[in-house]
Amino acid sequence: MKKRIIQFLTTYFLFVLLFVLQKPIFMVYYHDLYTNTSLGDYFRVVWHGLPLDLSLAGYLTAIPSILLIASAWTNSSILRRIRQGYFGIIAFAMACIFIIDLGLYGFWGFRLDATPIFYFFSSPKDAIASVSFWFVLLGILAILIYAAILYCIFYCVLIREKKPLKIPYRRQNVSLALLLLTAALFIPIRGGFSVSTMNLSKVYFSQDQRMNHAAINPAFSFMYSATHQNNFDKQYRFMDPKIADELFAEMVDKPVAATDSIPQLLNTQRPNIIFIILESFSTHLMETFGGQPNVAVNMDKFAKEGVLFSNFYGSSFRTDRGLASIISGYPGQPSTSIMKYPEKTDKLPSIPRSLKNAGYSLEYYYGGDADFTNMRSYLVSSGIEKIISDKDFPLSERTGKWGAQDHVLFQRLMKDLKEEKQEEPFLKLVQTSSSHEPFEVPFHRLDDKVLNSFAYADSCVGDFVKQYQETPLWKNTLFVLVPDHQGAYPYPIENPLDGQTIPLILIGGAIKQPLVVDTYASQIDIAATLLAQLGLPHDEFTFSKNILNPGSPHFAYFTRPDYFGMITADNQLVYNLDANTVQLDEGTAKGANLEKGKAFLQKLYDDLAKR
Numbered sequence: 001m002k003k004r005i006i007q008f009l010t011t012y013f014l015f016v017l018l019f020v021l022q023k024p025i026f027m028v029y030y031h032d033l034y035t036n037t038s039l040g041d042y043f044r045v046v047w048h049g050l051p052l053d054l055s056l057a058g059y060l061t062a063i064p065s066i067l068l069i070a071s072a073w074t075n076s077s078i079l080r081r082i083r084q085g086y087f088g089i090i091a092f093a094m095a096c097i098f099i100i101d102l103g104l105y106g107f108w109g110f111r112l113d114a115t116p117i118f119y120f121f122s123s124p125k126d127a128i129a130s131v132s133f134w135f136v137l138l139g140i141l142a143i144l145i146y147a148a149i150l151y152c153i154f155y156c157v158l159i160r161e162k163k164p165l166k167i168p169y170r171r172q173n174v175s176l177a178l179l180l181l182t183a184a185l186f187i188p189i190r191g192g193f194s195v196s197t198m199n200l201s202k203v204y205f206s207q208d209q210r211m212n213h214a215a216i217n218p219a220f221s222f223m224y225s226a227t228h229q230n231n232f233d234k235q236y237r238f239m240d241p242k243i244a245d246e247l248f249a250e251m252v253d254k255p256v257a258a259t260d261s262i263p264q265l266l267n268t269q270r271p272n273i274i275f276i277i278l279e280s281f282s283t284h285l286m287e288t289f290g291g292q293p294n295v296a297v298n299m300d301k302f303a304k305e306g307v308l309f310s311n312f313y314g315s316s317f318r319t320d321r322g323l324a325s326i327i328s329g330y331p332g333q334p335s336t337s338i339m340k341y342p343e344k345t346d347k348l349p350s351i352p353r354s355l356k357n358a359g360y361s362l363e364y365y366y367g368g369d370a371d372f373t374n375m376r377s378y379l380v381s382s383g384i385e386k387i388i389s390d391k392d393f394p395l396s397e398r399t400g401k402w403g404a405q406d407h408v409l410f411q412r413l414m415k416d417l418k419e420e421k422q423e424e425p426f427l428k429l430v431q432t433s434s435s436h437e438p439f440e441v442p443f444h445r446l447d448d449k450v451l452n453s454f455a456y457a458d459s460c461v462g463d464f465v466k467q468y469q470e471t472p473l474w475k476n477t478l479f480v481l482v483p484d485h486q487g488a489y490p491y492p493i494e495n496p497l498d499g500q501t502i503p504l505i506l507i508g509g510a511i512k513q514p515l516v517v518d519t520y521a522s523q524i525d526i527a528a529t530l531l532a533q534l535g536l537p538h539d540e541f542t543f544s545k546n547i548l549n550p551g552s553p554h555f556a557y558f559t560r561p562d563y564f565g566m567i568t569a570d571n572q573l574v575y576n577l578d579a580n581t582v583q584l585d586e587g588t589a590k591g592a593n594l595e596k597g598k599a600f601l602q603k604l605y606d607d608l609a610k611r
Helices: 002-029 039-071 077-108 115-122 133-159 171-184 186-190 209-215 218-226 241-249 297-305 319-328 351-357 372-381 406-419 449-469 523-533 594-610
Strands: 272-278 307-313 361-366 386-388 426-431 477-483 504-507 515-522 556-560 563-567 572-576 581-586
Touching: 002 039, 002 077, 002 133, 002 171, 002 209, 039 077, 039 171, 039 186, 039 209, 039 218, 077 133, 077 218, 171 186, 241 594, 272 319, 272 449, 297 449, 297 504, 307 556, 307 563, 319 351, 319 372, 319 426, 319 523, 351 361, 351 426, 351 523, 361 406, 372 386, 406 426, 406 449, 449 477, 477 523, 515 523, 515 556, 556 594, 563 594, 572 594
Parallel strands: 272 426, 272 477, 307 515, 361 386, 361 426
Antiparallel strands: 307 504, 477 504, 556 563, 563 572, 572 581
């Protein structure tokens, strides 16, 4: 009995030790983010991260414990082979999760969740297009080396037997003792005997979110995320449903009153519309917003010539969330992406479908893979009639990691505009891709690789608009320039508000005059605002508000996997969903948006469950 109990405890605490050691390795790898970290901070990270380590070690120890119980009844070699196979699988899984997390954190700014699985299986090529071949190769090599090291540790400490365990004389007693120990694993797995079960908030201890991130066990984060991809009506239950309904009713778009004066931005109700969805752009790249000068020079020019929305926010952090926000007025979700569920996106409203009903022809242009993250199914269900993507360009033009570079994309669009007889009015959605990792572009104006890629994308848009101005279509065209999300620059971002600010600019011959709109809004509000300008109904866009309607509530709402933000002129609030605490609260009416933000997210998941 003694040997088996010792092996049980050794297995459990070995897992704990390995998870503990991963934390300083993570912090050393990202030493630039932890430059002012003291030795005491390292110990605090380890200490506060222990609950997740203890919990996950409990999960991983359960099967070896069952094998130990079985060994009390048989000395079959099959048990040894199962044990070897189990620890081999665990070594490889631990290595994959830790190395992938180590690689992705620099891009995403949060610990690993189930998101990469969705991206990888929808299009493996695009999933790794952000990084170089050598980065991927080194990552695979690191996984294999780390897996080998882990297995050697498991073999030396747990698998190799100097003296095989004998079948004990009192098998029932040994089995009962081990069964009780196995049952006791429920305590660290659940996190004690309190009402709440183990979750990521257990490790949050600091106002510095990077310290909290360092304390998170990436394997637990991944497992927790993977098991919370469904049952949406059970997620983010902050308050009684009736209270959420009442608060949400105050946040939806309101009918236009007869006394309301709504600015009319357009000189026609049926303009041609071209959406240019800019990969990863942000206000930090524009001198107009106090950002970098001499980067997005054309966007700065357009901001002066057209309608600029100066307090505008991205809905989420990745393209799949951003597209649904722009096209369907549907907010990004922190724990999942609605694009994972074609049966749900089929039921979303969309700007293209509304315009199709008004007589518009619809086309979508993208230099990359339209199947990535289920985009094609979403676009088709949105009403798009023609999709131009990477496969529609010859191989000689697919020189970028994501497919055709932006200048090739716009050349194709201009060629089609000139050669094909345009059925007016039309809607064309153009999605750029070159201003994305690995930032390899055929353009060399700036020394900084990242800024140069944005300058390249900006130049492609500028060249296209300049050529388009020379066509007869210009006078009756509205351009909507908006990023899919903010990303890549600057990095790192300390303030979560600064990580979501993006421009929205309307230009074209259909614009009456330049204007700056300083109302707070986000991508989800484009649908109601645009359709209202066109005199078209937008009631089915539940979450979208007409930015120009003085009677509607004005706020920006955004989410990331670990927080939501509710931003108004008098309160800028960010709530951490992992820690269940307010992360940032600024403005003259501090705390005013807390309950509203919670209600908005709760109603979003109610809606997601019903779609």
